[in-house]
Amino acid sequence: MSELTKKELRENYKNRVLVGGVYCIKCEENGRAWVKSTKDLMGQKNKFEFSIMTNSCLDPTMTSEWNQYGAKSFSFVVLEELQKGDIQTEAEYKSDIVTLYEMWIEKLKDK
Secondary structure, eight states: OOOOOHHHHHHHHHTSOOEEEEEEEEETTTOOEEEEEESOHHHHHHHHHHHHHHTOOSOGGGHHHHHHHOGGGEEEEEEEEEEOOTTOOHHHHHHHHHHHHHHHHHHHHTO
């Protein structure tokens, strides 16, 4: 396999299929969950896995549980994915992600 140049790597990154959506970070010890949204689920999952490896809490609202139960007590769960459309603008895509997030918040509120 040949090495890709920096320019080719940059182009590949810019042209990748963007998949965003709604996810939650759940504390398995007490069942608490933090529902969040992102335009890049894979990137967010990578950040989460890095935070587990380095034992560094991602979100200040999780700190007390993180310190009490430890990083290994947390999991990353994708609730729903949304792929960016070919002709969709960044603003439209972001708006769709926000709408999807709001729908999930309402859905979970009823449970």
